[in-house]
Amino acid sequence: MGRRALGVGLWLLIAAAALLVYLFAPTFVSDFHSRDLAHAGVFFIAIVGLNLLTGYTGQISLGHGALMAIGGYTTAALVVHEHWRDVWTIPLAGLAAGVVGFLIGLPALRLSGLYLALATFAFAVAMPSLLRKFSGLTGGGQGLRLLESAPQQVTGISGTVTIFGHSMTQNHFLYYLTWAIGLVGFLIMWLIVRGGLGRVFRAVRDSEVAAASAGVNLARYKTLAFAISGVYAGVAGSLLAIQDEIVNPLTFTFLLSILILVGAVVGGLGSLPGMVLGALFVQYLPDLSTRVSSKPGVPDFVYGAAIILVMILLPSGAGGLLRRLAEPLTTRLYTRP
Amino acid sequence: MLLAFDWTELAQQIVVGLASGGVWATLALALVLIYRSTGVVNFAQGEMAMFSTFIAWSLVHHGLSYWAAFLLTIGISFIGGVLVERAVIRPVEDAPVLTVVIVTLGLFFVVNGAARWIWSPETRSLPNAFSTRPIDVAGVAFSIQDLGTIAVSLGAVGLLWLFFRFTKLGLASRAAAVDPEASRLLGVRVSWMLALGWGLAAAMGAVSGMLTAPALASFDQNLMQPVLLYAFAGAVLGGIDSPLGAVVGSLILGVLVNLIGTYVDWIGTELRLPVALAVILGVLLIRPAGLFGREAVRRV
Amino acid sequence: MPEPLLQLEQVDARYGPVKALHGVSLTVGEGEVVAVLGANGAGKTTTLRAVSGTVKRSGEIVFAGNRISGRPPEAVARLGIAHVPEGRGTLTDLSVRENLRLGAYVRRDRAGIREDEQRVLSYFPWLEHRAGQRAGTLSGGEQQMLALARALMLRPKLVLLDEPSLGLAPMVVTEIFRIVGELNEREGLAVLVVEQNAVLALEASSRAYVLEVGRVAVEGSSADLRRNESVRRSYLGY
Numbered sequence: 003m004g005r006r007a008l009g010v011g012l013w014l015l016i017a018a019a020a021l022l023v024y025l026f027a028p029t030f031v032s033d034f035h036s037r038d039l040a041h042a043g044v045f046f047i048a049i050v051g052l053n054l055l056t057g058y059t060g061q062i063s064l065g066h067g068a069l070m071a072i073g074g075y076t077t078a079a080l081v082v083h084e085h086w087r088d089v090w091t092i093p094l095a096g097l098a099a100g101v102v103g104f105l106i107g108l109p110a111l112r113l114s115g116l117y118l119a120l121a122t123f124a125f126a127v128a129m130p131s132l133l134r135k136f137s138g139l140t141g142g143g144q145g146l147r148l149l150e151s152a153p154q155q156v157t158g159i160s161g162t163v164t165i166f167g168h169s170m171t172q173n174h175f176l177y178y179l180t181w182a183i184g185l186v187g188f189l190i191m192w193l194i195v196r197g198g199l200g201r202v203f204r205a206v207r208d209s210e211v212a213a214a215s216a217g218v219n220l221a222r223y224k225t226l227a228f229a230i231s232g233v234y235a236g237v238a239g240s241l242l243a244i245q246d247e248i249v250n251p252l253t254f255t256f257l258l259s260i261l262i263l264v265g266a267v268v269g270g271l272g273s274l275p276g277m278v279l280g281a282l283f284v285q286y287l288p289d290l291s292t293r294v295s296s297k298p299g300v301p302d303f304v305y306g307a308a309i310i311l312v313m314i315l316l317p318s319g320a321g322g323l324l325r326r327l328a329e330p331l332t333t334r335l336y337t338r339p
Numbered sequence: 340m341l342l343a344f345d346w347t348e349l350a351q352q353i354v355v356g357l358a359s360g361g362v363w364a365t366l367a368l369a370l371v372l373i374y375r376s377t378g379v380v381n382f383a384q385g386e387m388a389m390f391s392t393f394i395a396w397s398l399v400h401h402g403l404s405y406w407a408a409f410l411l412t413i414g415i416s417f418i419g420g421v422l423v424e425r426a427v428i429r430p431v432e433d434a435p436v437l438t439v440v441i442v443t444l445g446l447f448f449v450v451n452g453a454a455r456w457i458w459s460p461e462t463r464s465l466p467n468a469f470s471t472r473p474i475d476v477a478g479v480a481f482s483i484q485d486l487g488t489i490a491v492s493l494g495a496v497g498l499l500w501l502f503f504r505f506t507k508l509g510l511a512s513r514a515a516a517v518d519p520e521a522s523r524l525l526g527v528r529v530s531w532m533l534a535l536g537w538g539l540a541a542a543m544g545a546v547s548g549m550l551t552a553p554a555l556a557s558f559d560q561n562l563m564q565p566v567l568l569y570a571f572a573g574a575v576l577g578g579i580d581s582p583l584g585a586v587v588g589s590l591i592l593g594v595l596v597n598l599i600g601t602y603v604d605w606i607g608t609e610l611r612l613p614v615a616l617a618v619i620l621g622v623l624l625i626r627p628a629g630l631f632g633r634e635a636v637r638r639v
Numbered sequence: 640m641p642e643p644l645l646q647l648e649q650v651d652a653r654y655g656p657v658k659a660l661h662g663v664s665l666t667v668g669e670g671e672v673v674a675v676l677g678a679n680g681a682g683k684t685t686t687l688r689a690v691s692g693t694v695k696r697s698g699e700i701v702f703a704g705n706r707i708s709g710r711p712p713e714a715v716a717r718l719g720i721a722h723v724p725e726g727r728g729t730l731t732d733l734s735v736r737e738n739l740r741l742g743a744y745v746r747r748d749r750a751g752i753r754e755d756e757q758r759v760l761s762y763f764p765w766l767e768h769r770a771g772q773r774a775g776t777l778s779g780g781e782q783q784m785l786a787l788a789r790a791l792m793l794r795p796k797l798v799l800l801d802e803p804s805l806g807l808a809p810m811v812v813t814e815i816f817r818i819v820g821e822l823n824e825r826e827g828l829a830v831l832v833v834e835q836n837a838v839l840a841l842e843a844s845s846r847a848y849v850l851e852v853g854r855v856a857v858e859g860s861s862a863d864l865r866r867n868e869s870v871r872r873s874y875l876g877y
Contacts, residue, residue, distance in 0.1 A: 062437065112624075116374070116579060119380070119440070120575060121619070121624075124571075124620050125620070128620075131613055263440075264441055268441075297456060299453060299560075300452060300456050301452065302449075302451055302455070303449050303452030304452070305448050306447065306449035307449050309448070310427055310446065313431060313441050314427075314430040318434075507740075510733075510740060513732075513737075517731070517733065518730055521724065522730070525745075526744050526793075527713065
């Protein structure tokens with residue numbers, strides 16, 4: 003009993019520390035870097051969503067960038083065409099992407115592994131062309147510009163945002179907004195994963211045949227996983243649109259899908275804490291790669307080499323490392339002597 | 340009605356389609372080779388082929404004839420493929436599949452970046468592999484370029500088939516892909532078979548690249564990206580775990596895309612790529628195993 | 640006493656963190672058929688895997704004067720040990736002929752290989768008719784015989800036979816053990832056979848070891864073990 007309390011206490015301590023970091027990080031970084039951190043938050047949310055689908059349910063998706071596009075364009079379209087306030091579009095964007103995710107999940111029932119990867123790959127590659135095609139809604143190749151078309155709907159356009167009496171810069175606002183949603187999303191995911199639903203998802207990942215024989219309705223849970231991760235991707239895409247104040251087909255290329263997947267794997271599939279590290283990795287690595295040298299090709303080379311190196315050194319991602327480091331502690335806490 | 344149809348044009352367009360398909364077939368075969376041996380799709384296959392093409396360009400630039408450069412590049416690419424496998428894939432041999440996939444994605448950037456760093460991003464061109472004169476076959480004019488491309492692609496595929504079918508090493512390689520554990524007990528060095536697979540795949544990719552480049556007025560480091568997509572589509576159509584499927588699927592795809600592009604008006608040249616994507620999605624929805632793949636039936 | 644062909648001395652083996660063998664010691668003499676018996680999970684298959692190098696092991700393993708305790712399976716095969724694994728390890732996608740050819744993969748003596756091909760066909764004449772067939776289309780019993788034939792193509796000094804009777808009809812199993820006996824008599828082939836079917840194994844072998852939870856519980860001549868009622872009842876289930 004005492005051990006249990008110690009374990010819970012430890013988690014509360016970690017949670018409190020995380021909360022403190024969240025609240026006070028912007029005071030330690032420049033305004034510009036708050037923007038970067040906000041951007042990392044977008045990756046974080048998408049990665050957490052993908053982690054559910056790929057890490058916990060075992061469904062490979064190379065198309066999360068395309069789901070983010072759904073969310074991002076929903077937000078942009080609502081702001082530009084319907085003059086909604088940008089932040090209020092977020093739930094709808096998440097919902098739209100969740101529905102598309104569900105729809106993708108349906109045919110995905112018959113596919114697995116490589117085939118699913120290829121199908122989602124094709125979807126992701128096709129997305130920019132699709133976006134260009136429906137130009138009435140999406141603004142075609144030019145995309146949608148929130149700032150130019152509906153400036154009053156952009157929160158913080160004046161430069162400062164006031165919430166509950168507190169004034170802050172637009173960048174800080176974006177940071178707090180994104181990571182608030184991120185932390186809430188993380189919490190929800192944590193609850194999903196450690197509960198009965200999480201167990202079912204993991205059962206599906208480990209052996210579909212065994213799960214089905216145990217009575218699990220594969221169709222329901224696979225599509226559910228797709229839908230939930232779609233919602234996360236949609237919210238992430240929406241926040242991206244809000245942060246950048248612009249969307250166009252080049253915002254959501256296959257490259258973005260790769261980044262999300264890399265972030266999820268580097269973070270450690272099936273490990274929630276690792277996702278923060280994964281998000282920071284994909285946010286800052288391209289930047290750092292350009293710092294090494296800006297000669298053509300070198301940043302990409304460094305970027306790719308870093309990814310390869312991380313995978314070789316940490317095949318199970320950061321999450322795997324965290325698990326190994328925490329093993330002596332968790333063994334002490336959770337196993338009977 | 341039959342007499343009014345232009346059979347000559349159809350024949351010509353079929354040959355053009357086969358030529359594109361042949362180029363895609365060699366890259367598709369490379370993808371299938373690696374998939375069968377290593378269990379992953381190598382997303383960097385196209386970039387490796389592009390790198391080989393640039394090596395060929397450098398050789399030609401330094402005075403070698405096209406065909407001499409062709410053969411030398413194949414050899415260099417083979418060695419390169421083996422080195423890549425040893426350096427980058429071997430360390431993650433036992434890692435989960437997704438980790439290896441991410442490694443190939445990282446490889447994509449590494450190879451692309453290296454190519455843009457070594458040879459700056461300006462466009463360049465390779466001389467024509469074959470003469471541009473048309474040739475008369477049974478009264479129909481075909482381009483030697485197209486016929487030659489088909490011949491070289493199928494020749495390369497044929498040589499590979501001979502290797503796997505009739506040599507001891509090829510047999511061991513096939514065994515290692517089918518059942519690595521049992522093969523090990525027979526004394527097969529499975530790890531080196533993987534490296535061999537990557538070397539052969541790189542060589543095939545080089546053929547693909549070196550047949551793609553001369554057909555274009557000029558090319559740059561993005562040369563093989565569309566080809567990779569078509570190769571995926573061809574391999575999916577034929578069956579991603581079947582070498583025969585990869586080749587036949589790509590040839591069919593080549594003819595299909597070309598005929599659709601020629602005879603269906605609103606699909607001009609820019610929509611050829613979406614046709615390939617539609618093929619991938621269509622096949623996966625209807626019959627994921629493709630034409631020749633093994634039906635992985637899992638009825639629960 | 641001449642040096643045994645194969646000697647295991649205090650061998651441990653593990654699957655990840657789980658230890659499957661604890662200090663197992665056994666020997667196989669030249670031209671001997673030795674059986675390893677025991678219940679499911681006793682460590683019989685693991686013992687064979689320890690010899691061929693397909694499991695993490697420690698301890699002394701000496702074969703024909705060579706220390707093989709640290710060598711990988713590829714090297715062990717080259718020394719003349721043919722391991723017919725549980726489930727035969729048939730290369731199902733390849734043809735019967737290709738399977739046989741791969742049996743001789745590590746050999747370079749073309750003449751010797753051709754000789755052995757003839758020899759093997761004399762033991763299993765039906766293989767000739769099925770040479771071009773996909774090995775996966777053979778029945779279980781036929782695959783077991785193919786696996787044995789393939790092992791012979793190595794011209795091995797020792798054959799490791801893992802559960803040859805698994806999933807096969809009794810008539811087929813009898814035939815297989817008959818062939819094993821013939822090979823041992825005619826060619827002087829040493830065999831280390833793992834079997835759950837203790838009756839058959841004891842009849843076919845001259846010595847046997849009974850494993851229990853990864854340790855050698857009983858050892859002795861097969862004739863003695865067959866007669867020993869208490870051993871039979873406690874360890875062999877009959």
